[in-house]
Amino acid sequence: MALVVGTLLRALRTLRLSAPAGASGRLSVPQPVLSPLWRRTCPFRTVHVSSAVCAGHNKWSKVKHIKGPTDAARAKLFLRFRLLIKVAVREGGPNPAFNVNLAQILEQCKRKSMPKASIDEAINSVGKTKPLLQHNYCVQGPGGCLLLVEVMTDCTSHTTHEIKRVVFKNGGNMTDKNRNVFEQKFVVVVPGQDVTSERALELAIEAGAEDVQNTEDEEEKPQLKFFCAEADLHKVRGSLEGLGMQIEFAGSEYFPRSCVSLDDDQMEAAAVLIEALNNNPDVLQVWDNIQADS
Structure with missing residues (x-):
């Protein structure tokens, strides 16, 4: 029987709070397999007791001549970061120490190996372009x-x-x-x-x-x-x-x-x-x- 994840989380919180302090055995809880985003039955996100789907599953795999809308994902991701950097700088300034949103975006840029020159250019271009x-x-x-x-x-x-x-x-x-x-x-x-x-x-x-x-x-x-x-x-x-x-x-x-x-x-x-x-x-x-x- 499928259970809504939010309900399960609340139930587990209740079980943890009510477990005896001196209990010697481990709390026994169901171990469902989470359903990935594109495999869920819409519109609900559910937990299914089933085998995990391999990480490489892609809903575009049946499209023979097109790999999917992620072919230029890396270049597109960098472009998106540039836009988000500009918005964050306009709203909170160019110093990530005082701009939480900018600091978060810069963290993502570094993890995705976005060139530092591109990051600096995006920050320095603010004020030279239209809002x-x-x-x-x-x-x-x-x-x-x-x-x-x-x-x-x-x-x-x-x-x-x-x-x-x-x-x-x-x-x-x-x-x-x-x-x-x-x-x-x-x-x-x-x-x-x-x-x-x-x-x-x-x-x-x-x-x-x-x-x-x-x-x-x-x-x-x-x-x-x-x-x-x-x-x-x-x-x-x-x-x-x-x-x-x-x-x-x-x-x-x-x-x-x-x-x-x-x-x-x-x-x-x-x-x-x-x-x-x-x-x-x-x-x-x-x-x-x-x-x-x-």
């Missing part, structure tokens, strides 16, 4: 799938024109009526290598997270995502660091409330559209509601 604004566009793609396109730009009219051009050229349509399909959540992401499902649950309990989930990064390396309220983000991050975990990201992401399945042709068309959107330098991220086992 950046963030926008989201909702797109309907092949097979009725929905995409949420997150952009950061200094020229909204130009970016909107380019997004529309790419969408129409690749068989999609702009829409606003289904924007609520995506829900913004706050997460702290850490490497998932060599972390068992039991240990992941323990970390979530000790850090005060509401939920935990297995997933993969853009290079298909295993990760753990710890979910929490926005107000608890800094506390959960600090707790995980105190528990010896390396923080890869802490902030907000978008997750679909419901998913759709696509056939092979629709899957390939969706990959082409997402890849084309990601090639736009103003696009930070493209979120989708495509079922993993399409």
Whole structure:
């Protein structure tokens, strides 16, 4: 029987608090296997007693001629870091010692081996360019799938024109009526290598997270995502660091409330559209509601 992770975490907290202080035996708790992001049954994140899915699983693996929307992931990641650095510097200044958001972004840049010259250029360019604004566009793609396109730009009219051009050229349509399909959540992401499902649950309990989930990064390396309220983000991050975990990201992401399945042709068309959107330098991220086992 599938259990919602948040409920399980609360139950485990209760069990820990109620365990006798002098108990000699270990507390016996279920040891479920966490379901990775793209293997869950939408819209719920559940814990399944089943074999763990290999880290290399990718929902784009059936697309024969396109590796997926992550082909240029490294270059795209650096571009995103440049934009985020500029926003952080504008909001809190160029000194990471007094700018927590900037310090966090710089940590991520170093872990991903972003060249120091590129980091310094992004910091020093602030004030020489126009202010950046963030926008989201909702797109309907092949097979009725929905995409949420997150952009950061200094020229909204130009970016909107380019997004529309790419969408129409690749068989999609702009829409606003289904924007609520995506829900913004706050997460702290850490490497998932060599972390068992039991240990992941323990970390979530000790850090005060509401939920935990297995997933993969853009290079298909295993990760753990710890979910929490926005107000608890800094506390959960600090707790995980105190528990010896390396923080890869802490902030907000978008997750679909419901998913759709696509056939092979629709899957390939969706990959082409997402890849084309990601090639736009103003696009930070493209979120989708495509079922993993399409």
